[in-house]
Amino acid sequence: MDMHDIRPGVNAPVLTLAQASDADIPLIMEIERSPGYPALVGSYYADEHYRRMAAPTCTYLLARSNGEPVGFAVIRRDDDGMGTAQLHRIAVSPPGQGHGAAFLREICRWVFEEHDIDRLWLDLLASNTRAAHLYQALGFVEEGILRASLRTAEGRHDLVLMSLLREDWRFRKVKLRP
């Protein structure tokens, strides 16, 4: 189990990062089904989470603040040996309290300081301006549009492709340290 303390400020709550287990799946499902979230982050049934959690390329991470779970993320390592990974999913609840920034910062540490991953990429809906703001603040760079990549009941949607490289992270983390 990987675990770190994040102490963004003197009065800020302590956020811990841990690898999630099967027992956390109901909680993960609850977070991804928070009001307004399914359209932004997607949601799976339990069986799909169990299957993905068991995959060697997938890591589920859980964030806790003062012991209470506040978010989860899924990192999916690309299986082509190129040292790249996708931030496949991230969600925190409640939003807007700084948990997302602290969680993402610690995810980046986990990816670049503990794993042989040089590029962390993600995609998001252009309408998800809150997430885009967060990614940009951490140094993610927009690379282009993945046309018609997402299929929903409403039709197909473009996705914005973003990435953070190990060099970007080294440069940015100096500014991010409390």
Ligand SMILES: CC(C)(COP(=O)(O)OP(=O)(O)OC[C@H]1O[C@@H](n2cnc3c(N)ncnc32)[C@H](O)[C@@H]1OP(=O)(O)O)[C@@H](O)C(=O)NCCC(=O)NCCS
């Ligand atoms: C995206 C998410 C992880 C961000 O976490 P969070 O805890 O809500 O974010 P924080 O409170 O750490 O920071 C939010 C930042 O976005 C800004 N923000 C809030 N709403 C915004 C909006 N509509 N547009 C642009 N910026 C916005 C805030 O001002 C804050 O910026 P600041 O730190 O510079 O002041 C969280 O909101 C979430 O889980 N959303 C639903 C799922 C989701 O969209 N996941 C990402 C899929 S790609």
